[in-house]
Amino acid sequence: MTIVYEDHGDEAASEVPVRRIRFTVNGDKKIAEVEPRLLLSHLIRRGLGLTGTHMGCDTTNCGACTVLVDGRAVKSCTMLAVQVDGRDISTVEGLATASELHPLQEGFKEEHGLQCGFCTPGMMMAAKALLDENPDPTEEDVRWALSGNLCRCTGYQNIAKSVLWAAAKLRSQSGGR
């Protein structure tokens, strides 16, 4: 692997501090050298090229950038990349296997839980955090759990249905085992 930097003179380069971090993303172990001020969302999107995690507001309001860090839903625009040193990140790209969609992905398609698709990855990751904790939520539980994620297209009714669809499928799968 080769990384080429713009040459702005040694003095300038030495002024930019760099930290080395180790982390796991969607099961793959990674090492990165990052500026301490780099946002986690930018590490994911630009550093790792995982553009399924979107950025909507940069201020922790819209939730489009939601990922899981050690299983907890986190808005990655308000976490620094250096803070994930030693931790485990899951993004939308890790939901499906090569052959099979995650029930949340199926649910969003089945129940028309998305339109423009921009909030969808964040919605699904926030929903995953909910279902990991509570496999049998009510609609009210779902609406509360997703209240940190904004959608401008759907009106949320079908998003709630999508998550409940996925919950039912996950329960039937685990019950069948």
Added chain:
Amino acid sequence: MSQALDELKIGGLGASRKRVEDNRFIRGKGNYTDDITLPGMLHMEILRSPLAHARIKSIDTSKAWQIPGVHLVLTGEMMATRNLAWMPTLSYDTQAVLATDKVRFQGQEVACVVADDPYIAKDACELIDVEYEPLPVIVNPVQAVADGAPVIRDDKENQVGNVIYDWEVGDSEGTDRAFEQADVISKLHLHYPRSHPSPIECCGSIADYNRATSKLTVYMTTQAPHIIRAAVALVAELPEHMIRIISPDIGGGFGNKVPVYPGYVCSILASILLERPVKWIEDKSGNLISTGFARDVYLDGEMALRSDGKILAVRIHTDADHGAFFSDAQPSKFKIGLMHSAFAAYDIPVAHLTARGTYTNKAPGGVAYRCSFRVTEAMFFQERMMQAAAIDLGIDQAAFRRMNFVQDDQFPHRTPFGFLTDSGQYGKCLDVGLKAAGYDDFRKRQQEARANGRLLGIGISTMTEPLGAGNSREYDILGIKMFDSAELKVHMTGKAIVRTGARGQGQGHETTWAQIVSHELGIPADDIVVEEGDTDTAPFGMGTYASRSTPVAGAAVAMVSRKIRAKARRLAAHLLEVSEEDVEWELGRFYVRSAPDRGVTIQECAMAAYSNMPDGMEPGLENTAYYDPPNLTWPFAVYIVTVEVDPETGVWDVLNMVAVDDCGIRINPMIVEGQIMGGLTEAYAMANMQFITFDAEGNCVGSNYMDYLLPTSWETPGFELHSEVVTPCPHHPIGAKGIGECAAVGGPAAFVNAVLDAISDRGVRNIDMPLLPDRVWEAITQHHDVYGAPPVRTDD
């Protein structure tokens, strides 16, 4: 005899087909503008004005240039040397790209930096020194026309004062005469607050100018790529064939992504100067304070009534606050959009509308936020006025509407402002809505609740909306006629690709356009791919906004399919060795009239078009259709809301919301319902919380999602949708009407009417949106109306 195709099974008209585009979105494999990285790409950030009105005394960019990694710092002065400091708007005005003389609203673009990395570009923006001389600030139309008001647009020769236009439509004298005959005159004055469409994805572009080929490619968040290509050709003086606009996946538009913004222009110039791709991605604050706002109109009206409830005439005056530049995105000849669609659902003999527009020190835009050009304000005023008039007359809300509706046998109906509404069953829609909402029973419940100190209310709103501009005789933008287009290429194995001049942003075009082709040709929808948004490949069209895609581009898809079928018929006759007149069509198959078992499928015709065409026939099975609609389509809807208002706090909760939408034939019912629910949510948002206001210094309150409140899944109520009433559009090839915006247009008045109904014993005629708890509480306890935008808290 072969089995006829089941249209629903092949994904044709009426199938709730699962969306094709979802396959990439649910995997995080969408391709939005910010997801695109080009080799050698640089990043651009914009420096914005902190002041709403100020003269620029000096701009010092020297420190910014010194930061390692900075490639370019652009100012208005540099833009001016290339004649790019100003650009034309879509409403025959001009707008500053980068400010030269003055800044005219907070957030206006002053300079921009291009650097290796967006972090570096932002650092450099911080180091640009701008010296401002503050000027008096104007934040509403009253201030704009006050004596001694500073002239905001002193850049324009012959501009006296701050009035942009005085405009009128309708019959002034006839309306005056009708008012003289009135038994009762009802009046209403209200403000539709400034709002912002606020898609979650902000605006952005990647300009890529290639010196070797002279070609400029721009990936950008635009709902109307062909209009942008024309604008770039005119503004940047580049030849049109050397400009390629690509609109990749769009993270919501709602009208916000129709105009041309300074950021696009700067990224293009930067790429030309640097000969490298330049990416600009706006942040949320930049999006909210500088890009196309919506609404911000004061409406004053009165209604002449006979004591039996018949409406004799309506008079409306609108005072619109357009911000610093008149850049409304609308058909050019109508200064206040299609405001004169007001009262189109009611049989009113005569009406008159006057409109005045003013400049203020606020962001420009005036975009059609989920509506067909100011129809939202028109329908809101209409339904608030209907409620006020019914109360003045002492007539039941529903009965008053019903007695004044245009009746089913009156279509096509000429409205007093000159529109021709095409079809509808207004009374039937109202019946369905009232029954679903339990209207007959509600008044009793309301009385009982009130006796126990609880405030229940019910609100009705109806709407009809002119959707699908053109026709081209009346509708154009800067002279470009408003039609649309579709191209269909059927490959030899019977698979096909459709391209249109529209550009979806979540409406599901990739799914529904295929369904129209499937309906017309019997090709399974899964065998048809849809592509939009690339001006090098898509036929020319005016884009997607104002619910025009299904009425216009969707019609073009049907028409081009019919051209393909006509050619396929000739191929079928050749294959079946009969004359064309002896060939009959059923879905997906031609057969011999006298021998129905002898037939060929559309796929066999496609193969023949490339392998076995008759002598003299042009090979191939491809065509293009340009569709110029004969009229707008006129969907109708009834929205009924019941609420409970807490008398102690002014907080109100939605108990039930019923929506009865008649949008003609539904191509994909699942998608139509998704559109309705999205619109209802924005209606609820407008009524409840969503507004942008300004303090006396012109500081924008609502510049981020902490201040600009959007409803979440927690507040948003559930909706009950009804699709029983279907009135096919008589002039659309498949009978469809627009639907994307109806609920956002008609919904707000239902919520407001419901809250006012709940507190009807307090002598309150109006509370302006948003109905924040403190405003409702003020009305309940003080027994007076609450007008205007909510006041801005100050520190003292």
